[in-house]
Amino acid sequence: MMTLLHAANPSQSLVICPDKRGNVARFINGINNHTQEGKRKQNLKCVRYDVNGECRVLLVANRDISKGERLYYDYNGYEQEYPTQHFV
Numbered sequence: 001m002m003t004l005l006h007a008a009n010p011s012q013s014l015v016i017c018p019d020k021r022g023n024v025a026r027f028i029n030g031i032n033n034h035t036q037e038g039k040r041k042q043n044l045k046c047v048r049y050d051v052n053g054e055c056r057v058l059l060v061a062n063r064d065i066s067k068g069e070r071l072y073y074d075y076n077g078y079e080q081e082y083p084t085q086h087f088v
């Protein structure tokens with residue numbers, strides 16, 4: 001679960017909960033966000049857009065990505081709940 005927007009009223013917060021619905025993004029890897037080396041691997045970042053009044057979260061490349069290269073983003077949003085210390 002990833003909190004992308006933390007609001008005082010929880011019903012206005014934006015949370016991604018992939019056990020309800022998923023897509024091809026399930027194949028994207030996480031970075032070990034406890035090390036500088038892990039952080040350097042990140043090649044995707046989350047961006048929120050308003051599309052016809054609905055909030056959409058896109059994963060956007062933060063640099064050129066070569067064909068065949070693994071995709072990595074930071075699984076943790078605000079809460080840092082996802083353990084990533086063992087990620088390679």
Ligand SMILES: C[S@@+](CC[C@H](N)C(=O)[O-])C[C@H]1O[C@@H](n2cnc3c(N)ncnc32)[C@H](O)[C@@H]1O
Nearest residue numbers: 025026027028029030031032072075086087088
């Ligand atoms: C959304 S899947 C990531 C895609 C998965 N690696 C695959 O091949 O289908 C999430 C799971 O993959 C594993 N994972 C993701 N990133 C990893 C990494 N950098 N190193 C090791 N395991 C990772 C973790 O077990 C995590 O719960």
